[in-house]
Amino acid sequence: MQRPNYPSGKDLLSADAVSRFDLDDIFERAERHLQEEEQEKAGILPEQPTHRRRPRVIATLFDQRSTRTRLGFQAAAARLGHQSIDAYDTDRSRMGTSTGESVEDHIRTVELYSDLLVVRSHLEDMPYRVSRLSYLPVINAGNGADEHPSQALIDLFAIRQMRGDIEKLAIALSSDTRARFAVSFVKMLRLAPPKRFTLCCLPDVPINPVMREAMTVLAGLGTEVRIVHDVRQTLDHDVLSIQMQDMSRFAHASLGNEAVDKEKESEPFTITARKILDARSDTLILNPLPRFSELDTSCDSLPNAGYFRQVQLSVPMRMAVLERMLSGVPWTGQAAN
Numbered sequence: 001m002q003r004p005n006y007p008s009g010k011d012l013l014s015a016d017a018v019s020r021f022d023l024d025d026i027f028e029r030a031e032r033h034l035q036e037e038e039q040e041k042a043g044i045l046p047e048q049p050t051h052r053r054r055p056r057v058i059a060t061l062f063d064q065r066s067t068r069t070r071l072g073f074q075a076a077a078a079r080l081g082h083q084s085i086d087a088y089d090t091d092r093s094r095m096g097t098s099t100g101e102s103v104e105d106h107i108r109t110v111e112l113y114s115d116l117l118v119v120r121s122h123l124e125d126m127p128y129r130v131s132r133l134s135y136l137p138v139i140n141a142g143n144g145a146d147e148h149p150s151q152a153l154i155d156l157f158a159i160r161q162m163r164g165d166i167e168k169l170a171i172a173l174s175s176d177t178r179a180r181f182a183v184s185f186v187k188m189l190r191l192a193p194p195k196r197f198t199l200c201c202l203p204d205v206p207i208n209p210v211m212r213e214a215m216t217v218l219a220g221l222g223t224e225v226r227i228v229h230d231v232r233q234t235l236d237h238d239v240l241s242i243q244m245q246d247m248s249r250f251a252h253a254s255l256g257n258e259a260v261d262k263e264k265e266s267e268p269f270t271i272t273a274r275k276i277l278d279a280r281s282d283t284l285i286l287n288p289l290p291r292f293s294e295l296d297t298s299c300d301s302l303p304n305a306g307y308f309r310q311v312q313l314s315v316p317m318r319m320a321v322l323e324r325m326l327s328g329v330p331w332t333g334q335a336a337n
Contacts, residue, residue, distance in 0.1 A: 013138065019332040022333060025324070026321065056077075058073060060085070060087060063123075073118050080319055080322060104133055111134045116136055120142045124143045137325040139325070154314045158313045170194065170195055170198070186199075189214075189223075193222060198227070198233070269294060273299050273301070289310075
């Protein structure tokens with residue numbers, strides 16, 4: 001069998017794979033898809049291409065539970081006219097189990113049915129392993145405590161759509177610095193350094209070295225960087241992205257343990273409508289979801305609650321990512337393989 005010749009840089013495994021050129025291109029693509037969606041909702045049908053290529057097949061290989069990431073990629077594929085298949089179902093697949101086939105054989109089989117692979121795993125090396133095994137483009141949809149680059153693209157796109165030019169903004173992040181979404185988020189900010197960046201984190205927990213390095217790069221690019229230990233100190237910012245300060249509980253939930261969040265988030269790291277109103281803040285509140293006690297439901301009715309709009313904007317961004325990668329356009333960042 002002759003395999004397609006995908007270029008170097010075929011995979012999106014880390015925020016490091018993305019260059020500023022790539023970021024601008026992916027924003028342009030996502031904005032086009034968003035405009036077409038809004039036109040359709042308004043009853044103005046965009047002009048359809050006279051010739052559409054055969055539908056592609058997007059295979060999702062998830063050994064962690066997922067709602068938004070899985071459904072987001074499936075919805076994006078469908079809206080592009082493509083199809084998606086679950087290539088790893090923990091109830092049916094036997095990949096890598098003691099009674100199942102090897103990861104190598106599983107990937108070689110799945111790629112015969114597919115055109116692109118989306119991988120989510122509790123194992124940090126799994127997307128990289130799949131990338132080495134397969135000639136197809138591979139998207140890392142979250143790997144252990146390592147990274148979640150497509151979520152970072154969504155977050156930056158949401159900020160751009162709801163608050164404008166990222167480089168003119170003050171952006172805060174309240175999170176466990178080991179969280180994969182947070183690591184990718186700060187890494188991706190290096191491509192569009194904000195005016196100000198504030199990390200809100202626990203005072204007695206060492207900052208993830210990868211996070212600290214990314215913050216050092218931001219400072220070198222001219223961003224005013226600081227660290228605080230109370231979410232109230234971020235409510236003068238344009239944007240606050242918030243999640244739990246202890247992501248180990250979320251990791252247990254992702255692996256199927258539903259006994260999560262029995263301990264409430266400590267008060268300094270919990271955002272409520274009362275705190276926002278007392279500060280007279282119009283800070284845009286984002287959360288990659290699922291939320292736990294760090295984001296009170298009292299915030300949902302506020303005009304600056306942006307997290308469900310963030311979910312909605314994830315579809316045109318994922319459409320842009322799939323479109324770009326299926327077209328064979330390589331990622332040109334420093335870690336492009």
